[in-house]
Amino acid sequence: MLNQRLSAALSVSRVFRAAPLRSFTLSSRLQQKSAAPETPELSSKKPLSRIAVGVNTPPKATATPSGSLEFASWKAIVLLLVTGGGFTWFFSREKRRLAIQKEAEANRGVGKPLIGGPFNLVDHNGNTFTEEKLKGKFSLVYFGFTHCPDICPDELDKMGLMLDELKKDNINLQPIFITCDPARDSPEIIKEYLSEFHEDLIGLTGEYNEIKSVCKRYRVYFSTPPDLKPGQDYLVDHSIFFYLMDPEGNFIDALGRQYEADGAVAKIKEHVASYLPADQRQQKKEAWYGFLFK
Amino acid sequence: MTWLNFKEEQTDAPNRSARKQCWESRDLFFACLDKSKIENSLAPGADKQVASACAKPLKAFERDCASSWVKYFQEKRYVDIKKERMIQDMKSKGIEVPFGK
Numbered sequence: 001m002l003n004q005r006l007s008a009a010l011s012v013s014r015v016f017r018a019a020p021l022r023s024f025t026l027s028s029r030l031q032q033k034s035a036a037p038e039t040p041e042l043s044s045k046k047p048l049s050r051i052a053v054g055v056n057t058p059p060k061a062t063a064t065p066s067g068s069l070e071f072a073s074w075k076a077i078v079l080l081l082v083t084g085g086g087f088t089w090f091f092s093r094e095k096r097r098l099a100i101q102k103e104a105e106a107n108r109g110v111g112k113p114l115i116g117g118p119f120n121l122v123d124h125n126g127n128t129f130t131e132e133k134l135k136g137k138f139s140l141v142y143f144g145f146t147h148c149p150d151i152c153p154d155e156l157d158k159m160g161l162m163l164d165e166l167k168k169d170n171i172n173l174q175p176i177f178i179t180c181d182p183a184r185d186s187p188e189i190i191k192e193y194l195s196e197f198h199e200d201l202i203g204l205t206g207e208y209n210e211i212k213s214v215c216k217r218y219r220v221y222f223s224t225p226p227d228l229k230p231g232q233d234y235l236v237d238h239s240i241f242f243y244l245m246d247p248e249g250n251f252i253d254a255l256g257r258q259y260e261a262d263g264a265v266a267k268i269k270e271h272v273a274s275y276l277p278a279d280q281r282q283q284k285k286e287a288w289y290g291f292l293f294k
Numbered sequence: 295m296t297w298l299n300f301k302e303e304q305t306d307a308p309n310r311s312a313r314k315q316c317w318e319s320r321d322l323f324f325a326c327l328d329k330s331k332i333e334n335s336l337a338p339g340a341d342k343q344v345a346s347a348c349a350k351p352l353k354a355f356e357r358d359c360a361s362s363w364v365k366y367f368q369e370k371r372y373v374d375i376k377k378e379r380m381i382q383d384m385k386s387k388g389i390e391v392p393f394g395k
Contacts (some may be wrong), residue, residue: 146307147365153313189307196310235361 003268096202097274103283104252104271115243115251119214121178124191124203134249138272139174143220143245145181145236146193151257155240157229160198161261162268171272178204180222182236218243244271249280308360316359320367323351327371334372360383 047111090105107114114269116131123129143158144152156177163175177194179185185193190203205211215222222238242264252271255264276284284290308316326348327335335344344352356364381391 147360147362149359149366150317153310185307192309193307233360235362235366 017018028256050133051272096270100270100274101276104246104275107252108250110244115217115219115254116249117217118247119206119217120210121204121206121214124187124194124205126187129202129204131249134245135247137174137247138173138268138275139176139249140268141176141178141218141243141245143178143180143215143218143222143238143241145179145238146185146189147181149232149235151240155242155257156194156197156201158261158264159201159242162265163198163200163266165261168267171269173200173268175201176204177201177212178211178218180211180215180220182206182208183224183228194231244268246271246275282287312358316363319351319355319358323348323355324367324371326351333375335368336372339349 037042121129140159140162142155143154159175163173164172177190177199179190185203186207187203187205191206194201194203206214220239220241222236224236225234228234240257242259243251244253244255246252253267255267259267310388327333327344330343330347332340332343334340357366384391
């Protein structure tokens with residue numbers, strides 16, 4: 001009963017739909033007339049408009065599915081929003097993925113790599129470590145030195161946070177620390193130093209010329225003060241970046257100090273998600289629709 | 295190999311607790327410099343002022359940090375002060391600061 005009243009009230013409010021409204025008014029008037037003998041006070045004392053709708057018999061006209069147009073329109077709006085939103089989300093995601101792929105591809109360079117390349121160093125356990133070991137997984141390379149006063153420890157702590165955060169998403173980077181201070185940083189010293197930061201960190205050192213060469217290849221500026229006496233305390237100036245290398249050992253991005261751990265993690269995730277192996281990249285370029293990615 | 299030659303003379307790199315100790319002493323020393331309104335503690339002639347105002351925290355700072363760090367942190371402090379002043383100056387003139395803060 002309450003439902004019927006409610007629907008009747010609703011249909012009255014639908015002013016723009018004239019036909020059902022008219023039929024409803026007519027039928028209710030008819031009902032009033034036929035009901036008059038039993039309840040004379042209703043028809044004689046109160047104006048028609050004041051008589052509660054559907055008092056005696058349910059107004060049949062309102063029960064007809066006359067509201068189907070409105071019903072369809074809210075459905076249509078929801079459908080539009082959902083599909084529109086879906087498409088927007090999908091295309092913006094695809095656009096971002098392509099942008100990231102393009103950025104990585106530009107950084108990989110053609111022919112000779114812009115950043116990175118062969119090196120021959122020694123890890124913190126005294127084993128040889130070359131660029132070959134960058135293959136098969138994403139690596140994050142950081143240059144620093146163990147006597148670094150404040151920035152390197154901060155950055156290495158940040159790197160530890162990033163590694164743990166990425167592990168939650170099953171992304172296992174190979175974190176690499178390369179010293180710019182081979183004179184003081186022996187494998188043992190690096191091992192002890194890195195053990196305080198993250199257990200996955202691989203520390204690399206080597207002969208001065210090897211370090212100089214790897215720094216040059218990674219475009220790392222570093223300078224040791226000239227005329228050093230053995231045992232003298234000094235600092236090494238160096239540039240501060242995390243280098244993200246893809247599983248082929250190619251450089252794909254440099255993350256500077258402007259990135260907090262969260263931002264760097266988000267960027268790395270994007271790179272990992274949009275990474276395509278070399279053969280697939282080539283295939284895509286050569287396909288008939290390859291012009292789309294240029 | 296180069297590092298082997300130096301190894302005997304070298305002390306190990308400061309570990310986490312040594313760094314923390316050094317940073318704490320540094321902060322105490324710098325707080326004293328701030329209070330005494332000394333901006334460039336390495337400026338020629340500033341040493342007397344530093345010695346009279348902050349002798350004790352300076353001694354602790356030098357004890358807890360390697361000599362290269364002592365120099366580095368003081369230089370950095372002065373650079374940061376100048377940088378902050380420049381940013382404030384640019385902001386007051388309505389220039390957009392490109393390097394944040």
